[in-house]
Amino acid sequence: MYQYDEIDRALVDARTAQFREQVNARLSGALSEDEFKPLRLMNGVYLQLHAYMLRVAIPYGVLSSEQLRSLAFIARTYDRGYGHLTTRQNIQYNWPRLVDIPDILDHLAGVGMHAIQTSGNTIRNTTTDPFAGAAADEVADPRPWCELVRQWSTTHPEFTWLPRKFKIAITGSPEDRAAIGVHDIGLRLIRSKAGEIGFEIHVGGGQGRTPVIAKKIRDYLPQRELLAYLTAILRVYNLKGRRDNLYKARIKILVNAMGADCFARAVEAEYEAVRGRALTVPVEEIGRVSAFFAAPPEGRSQTTPPAAPGYDRWHGVNVKPHRVAGRTIVVIPLKAPGKTPGDIDADQMDLVADLADRYGLSEIRVSKEQNLVLPHVDESALESLYTLLDGARLATPNADKASDIVSCPGLDYCNLANARSIPVAQQISRNLHESGLDAVAGKVTIKISGCINACGHHHVANIGLLGVDKAGQEVYQLTLGGVADGDAAIGKILGPGLNAGAAVKAVIACVRVFAEKAAPGEAFTQTLARLGAAPFKEAVYGV
Amino acid sequence: MKTITANRLTDGRVVYRTIDEGWSENATQALRLTPENAETALASALEDQLIVVDPYLIDITGDVGDFTPTGRKHVREAIRLTGPSAGSTKEIAHVSIR
């Protein structure tokens, strides 16, 4: 994986020292809260219901074992022993003291991490396929491009005060696992007819108040021109995007207002002015960055059939094919029955770091499903790995199953929330396990957001719940048919809002209809498309 | 009835305005305000920007030494008062050194 050079180190160290001064200025009164707030947000520090929250960037979801151990140390020393993995492949701490945050940032800088641009109207951490560089179906590895985007966008002076936050996703596989359809810019690595690698460009997707699927504005861009083309898109957005209305400031609104064709023409005009010049990435630089992401060596195959109880089911669900012989991808769902989705305690972090060292080339990924992934596990070690994960409640066989629930922090922590997400997710998880439904239902996604900001990605869930405030009461809107990856789709509201207990029952009822009526091998969306919403509506509302 | 709440500057913890114009994590010490004196008390609390962040008024009901948030934001304020109703803060034994 990529290692910081002198430039990266100097930048992060300088930023950490600067933030220490800013915190001191706030504590002494030299800065007011109004002056300090944008500065702390630029460094990932929010103020939530009970405490500050620090969001740490995990660059494109890639972590080394050393970095994960540092995250465990921070959780133990400065927080309450755990962290929360987010749908944007980052980690959040819910309880740091403001006075400790400069020290936390020092620790992070020591392992090549930071919280820069995890908030604010800037280009955020790029998201990508958690199986990047390992997926059997990959056309090209997106990580070198994520890294080049990171270097280009970090503290980019022209794009530090955009109309709104800006999120980029890159997939290198035909099976999109990065949800490129619901990002401000979605990039798909493809191979041209001539065998050259380049990008298909999608713009203007997003969730939140106005969910929109991104529009394709270019079929093929030579890979070396990526930064020039991104610059062109951001220039058009920076100039023409609305700044008068917070709710209309994202690029999706601009693309919609201009029309995708007109927007694309404006981008092409900007691109003509910058292409083939300083922003064209030199071939040697692509080679230099790509060298950090070399393919892993072949592993060893299993010689004796594993006999551990539960192994076969775990292997069938949580282990995915790797592109290199003798290696496999192992998903570690943070979704044990009744657990808070995405939360991991410090001991579990240390254990996963140790297991990555022993069996997986010291590399770990964070997925937008709020799980961890060991991308390069030696096949011969799978049974030992399973046994150790199982002992730490990290081997629940539910990757991509109904109980692999995605949930934002909701009203238990978040300042913007309308309703709680976590207890609803926990109850659904318990019911799915206790009823046995989780084992029998096929591929279905359940996602929960505590407000319309949609951090829980409910719009693109097969079964989504959105918390709303109805005259001071927590109410949940149920949507069906959303899809995050591949042919992205926005879910449709099934019926009237429900209280928390009824929402839990409704989700279970929908999973039950799916389990009972699905044809063999059918995913939820296929069953829904075949049968329509009527049987689900009847199961939930009795009509 | 109303009281004033905020988050403490140094650590973000939930605090309530007290009778002696201080701040306490202990909600039983929270000041009780009538609609008539609430705005004046808030104006004074807003001066404490070296101690707290963004004080605001909340609606409450109940006896002295024990109150329940009311009004449109009652769920939010109840969660602020008693801590997260779910999640790892409840599940995981605290190992923090603080």
Ligand code: SF4
């Ligand atoms: S969706 Fe809303 S409630 Fe959930 S974390 Fe985002 S802002 Fe908070």
